[in-house]
Amino acid sequence: MEEKKQALTVNVVTPDGLIYDHNAQIVVARTVSGELGILLNHAPIIVPLAIDEVRVRRVDDETHVDWIAVNGGILEVRNNVVTIIADTAERERDIDVSRAERAKQRAERTIEEAKATQDADSLRRAEVALHRAMNRLKVSKHN
Structure with a gap:
């Protein structure tokens, strides 16, 4: 039986609803204090985000990175769930x-x-x- 690979769950939410929901190996975001990388089992944290891009490397694709334009907001990590709440956010393909x-x-x-x-x-x-x-x-x- 194949073992399921552990992953972060990444959700990006705006007032318009959920715009991103995938499993990831790593998430990299720019906070108002600098760049932050989040891996599996990251300590719980809530931080304000800068206007910048968020990079998500999915579990199911070792080479592809999803890019999301985030216009500020907050990022929360808890129990391997990364939640970004922003006024606006767009995936690269939707811009x-x-x-x-x-x-x-x-x-x-x-x-x-x-x-x-x-x-x-x-x-x-x-x-x-x-x-x-x-x-x-x-x-x-x-x-």
């Missing part, structure tokens, strides 16, 4: 590149306008929007 490009251009224009009018709040929001758009474009290139 609309032209929409992300338009969002990037919009954010760049807003940054220039905010600098010209010295509107600090608009500048900060536009910089976050630019970071999100650039993250989505970066992740889409892994597809």
Whole structure:
């Protein structure tokens, strides 16, 4: 009888529902404090995530990595379950590149306008929007 390989369960949840649910060998995510790698039997942890990509190496495919653009949120590890809760998250295959490009251009224009009018709040929001758009474009290139 073949022994079942132990694995992490990885779930990514947004207000729109579950967008990712697979078994993994390793999960790598960028927290606000730096990069974090999670393997089987990781200690329980809850950490805030940065706007960045999450990499998941599945158990059933030694060579393939799933890439997910996450716009902040939190990551929790408990009992070999990795749960990411984010406002928005997209798998590389689901990213609309032209929409992300338009969002990037919009954010760049807003940054220039905010600098010209010295509107600090608009500048900060536009910089976050630019970071999100650039993250989505970066992740889409892994597809």
